[in-house]
Amino acid sequence: MIASSRRWLRRNRTNFAIGAGVLGAGYVAGQYILGKVSEARQRMSEERIAKENLRRRFEQNQEDCTFTVLAIxxxxxENILEALPVERTLNELQKQKQERLARSVGPSELTISDVQSSPRSVTDDDGKSLTSFQSESYVHASQVADSSAANGEGSGETGPQASPRPKKSKAQxxxxMKISSISRAFTLIYTLSLLSLLTRIQLNLLGRRNYLASVVSLAAPPPQESKISLENNDDDNFEHAYGNDFETNRRYLSFSWWLLHRGCIDIMTKVSAAVTEVFGSLNPREEITLxxxxxxxxxxxxxxxxxxxxxxxxxxxxxYLLPPPDQESYVLQESGMNPPANSTPPSPSLRRLIDETSDLIDSPSFTHVLTLLLDAAFSxxxxxxxxxxxYKIPPTSASTARVVEIVGADAKAKxxxxxxxxxxQAHAIGSGSNNEYLAAMENVRDLEAFAAVVYSSNFEFETPEANAGENVVEIGSDTVKLSRPSTADVGEGATVGGEVSLLGAESGFESAWGKALGSQDGKS
Known part of the structure; x- marks a missing residue:
């Protein structure tokens, strides 16, 4: 029995060997496949977590943009209100009206009630309008002081230095007032729109650099314990290279000083000239339709x-947004970044930020988004x-749309x-809290798309050493490949008309925006 079993095993040992080999190979292959599946699941989970973190980071960045705009x-x-003091002109009109009433009824018979209940004539047509101005409680403190000084109230000055200015007529x-009121509101709309876009560019560029800094810090090996700590401020310092240089960030953000103090005044000059040309022949007592x-x-x-x-x-x-190169040191000095005796030029890192900001502002995409923001604000x-x-036209709703259309067609107002x-509304446009106009601009979807493109493009410019356009960084003995987020990663509202991918070093800002607009046209 035992001998026959041995003979049977010898005859079938080849089959047994093949079967064992097949089972072993199957087991190894199965374990390999299970390992790959588990690795793929882990990688997908990590990518999903990374994208969610990136989206949260991007959304928080946009909220920071809103708070920054409201803060500055x-x-x-303040500068625009001082340059166009409508309230001072209003005070002069009111003073002239009181003087006319005093001459008509006599100083002893003039009372406050006479001023408020004057007859409705051509002069009192102006009085009704003045009352509407007077009812507003937005007279600026500096303008009240200026108007008091202009009227000579309490100045106590005599002699040649106190010579009165030529008195303007009521028509003048x-x-x-007509030109200043309209110009002031329009100028503030342009300033708010430009400030919103400039802030979006600045904070999203810094947000992109901080994102890269976090990627590098996570990939870098932990530092070895050492009793001596040496500070490295050279170009190979990754924290400085990727945007964690706090001083560079502060200097870069301080360039908004130009728009707040110089650019807005230049815009006001351009807007005032256009308003004078268009509204100059319009009579304030004239009735026009909406x-x-x-x-x-x-x-x-x-x-x-x-x-x-x-x-x-x-x-x-x-x-209007950034100073010329020869004024950059002056802006840094005025904003408190440079001591008065120091005229240090921008560092290479700051220079890259300024140059990229200039390129973004000069791009057609900037003008496209700016036009949409202005449309929302003027509407x-x-x-x-x-x-x-x-015009006393009720707000439009689904139930009153037809009524508003009929009433609004014939409604007239002086x-x-x-x-x-x-x-x-000029004060509402320039308000630093509960700003309806800023909220209307932020409802423009293309603004978030613009911010997403800024945040997710041109990553190759942030690497300290870009090898043939590849975003690869050597950290110790490890090689880290920086991942570029697409506009689909940073938020659903961050695309224009469809999903846009910005993968690849050749996908710069212009090509990314072209793809976004192309996908929008394809769906329309």
Whole structure:
């Protein structure tokens, strides 16, 4: 029995060997496949977590942009209000009205009630408009002081230095108030739009650099314990190279000083010239329709931004947002970044940030988004605020749309009444809290798309050593490949008309935006 079993095993030992080999190979292959599947699952989980973290980081960055704009906007508002003191002109008109009443009824018979209940004539048409201005509680403290000084109240100055300025006529004052009220509101809209875009560019560029810094820090090996710590400020310092240089970031953000103090005044000059040309012949006592007011507003915008698409593309906004190279040290000094005796030029890292910001501002995409922001702000001002408060047209809703259409077609209002609304809305546009105009701009989807493209493009410029365009960094004995987030990674609202991928070193800002607009056209 035992011998026969041995003979059977000898005869079938080849089959047994083949079977064992097959089973062993199957086991090894199975373990290999299970390992690969587990590795793929782990990698997908890590990518999902990384994308979610990136999305949260991007969304937080956009919230920071909103708070930053609200924090620094009052500085520009202060400068514009001082440059266009509508309240001072209002005080002069009120003073002239009181003087006319004093001459007509006599000083002894003039009372406050006489001023408030004067007869409704051509003069008192102005009085009604003045009352609407006077009811507003937005008189700036500095403007009140300036108007008091201009009127000679309490100055106590005598002699040649106290010579009064030439007295303006009522018509001149009303024309000055008309131009100043409209110009001030329009200038603040342009300033708010440009400031929103500039802040988006600045914080998203720094956010991108901080993202790369976090990637490098996570990939780097832990530092060895050492009793001596040496500070490395050379170009191979990864924290400095990737944007964790706090001083460079501070200097870069301080360049918004130019728009807040110089750019907004230059914009005001351009807007005031356009408003004077378009609204100059309009009589404040004239009644016009809301449609006519919208047409005049559009004419002003064409003169400021350009009448055609090609004109808008060639319109240069960079001089309003960033200083020329010979003024950069001055801006750093005025913003407190440089001591008065120090005129240190921008560092290479800061120079790269400024140059990339300039390229973004000069791109057609910037003008495209700016136009959409201005459309939203001017629509809120004219179609909502002016229509409701000056023309008494109820707000549009699904149930009142037809009524508003019928009433709004024939509704008329005096220009002077609209000026009071322009005056009030100027303070609302420049407000640093609960700003409806900023909220309307942030509802423009293309603004988030613009921020996403800035955040997720041009990663190759951030690497200290870009080898043939590949984002590969040597850290010790490890090689780290930096991952580039796409606009689909940073948020659902960060694409224009569809999903956009910005993978590849050749996908710069312009090509990325072209793909976004191309996908939008393909779906429309």
């Amino acid at each position: 906007l009052p500085t520009a508002t 004052l009303w024309n000055e 449609e006519r007011l919208s047409e005049l507003t559009l004419e002003v915008r064409k003169k400021v931004e350009g009448a055609t698409e090609s004109d808008r593309r060639t319109c240069k906004w960079l001089p 809120l001002l004219i179609d909502s605020k002016i229509a409701t408060h000056a 220009v002077a009444v609209s000026l009071a609304v322009f005056c009030r």
